[in-house]
Amino acid sequence: MPGSSKKMAQARLPLVAFFGALSLFFATLEYLFPTPPWFRLGLANLPILLALDFFTFPELLLLLLLKVIGQGIVNGTLASQAFLLSSSGSLASFVVMYMAFRLIPRGWISLIGLSLAGSMASNTVQVGLSMVLIFGPASGIIAPWFLGLGTLSGLGIGWGAETLKRHSRWLRRVKLGQSS
């Protein structure tokens, strides 16, 4: 990597850390909304959705790592099956969202579509893992409910991200700062 671009990448690391903090912050705000105990809305994914337009692939992976490990430490679930389910779901969601973001031409898919794709990937992986690791194959009967709720929350988070992207002055200025 040439010296100048390496310096730029170094300068962007604090912004990656800030987006990581934002993910943890949104994860905490999630408790403001009433949900069944076994279901998470996934608000922590909102900053990841917004970050797709800001960072390179390695930076996004770093952000994902900060999010999942951070949630594990802050919630104290780092060494539990909850962490395994959450990190696997986050990784699946990220891979699908990133591929859709890169492969589908701009303007053809909004953040709502990306979020929907990500939440379906995340929930499918989590249902599959919980069937294998926790509840057994018979738990497949609750999969449609889980996936249905996941689809609704994916739509909601996508809508929130799209609204923030369009109206947030802070995001616009960060974007301008990135491109200048």
Next chain:
Amino acid sequence: MAKARNSKHPDRLDALLHPTPRFLWGLALLGVLVLAPRWETRAAVMLFGGVLATLAGKRISFSYFLLLAGTVVVFHALAPFGKVLIMLGNFPLTEGALLGGWKNGLTMAGLVFVSLGTISRQLHLPGRFGKLWALTFSWYEQLMESKSRVHPGAILLSIDRILEQHYPTRPGSSPVWTQEQRSPHEPTKASGWALVILSTLAAVTLAVALR
């Protein structure tokens, strides 16, 4: 499931144990929990984990975990395996399925309890990633202090203001990313080491004796 500690529920283990040995202790207990062949050992470690989580200031709901463990048992029972205990109409309730579900449920609750009790927010991660994590955590704490300023009626505007405050982007301003240096954590006390060694030995002994 469990709520984070607050000033009313201080982390009592923090005074005894440095976060790193505390984390390693948790891993040792989790090893026993996962590898123990008998459910009795897993139940003991799970209960001990519950005590640790409570001492760590986490308010855990045992009824929630009983319900969750019950759900695991029910789902396992739907896939018959082993000796038939009773016939419920045409459906055989089997010993293997019930025991498998019970062990899985205990393990699941134990993993969460031990994890909640032994993972401290002060846990230091090594290397450059550790530095970046420290910066992230510092910003997270600053954002959390602003949580009360999130207004549901004007959620976007209030979040935008909070973001601008902590990561200024207006012309002439720049974000500050020299996180406050955390004061080093006190080393593990003798009583802390005694707790770690005795409890790990007890768990291993129980697992070996009951195998």
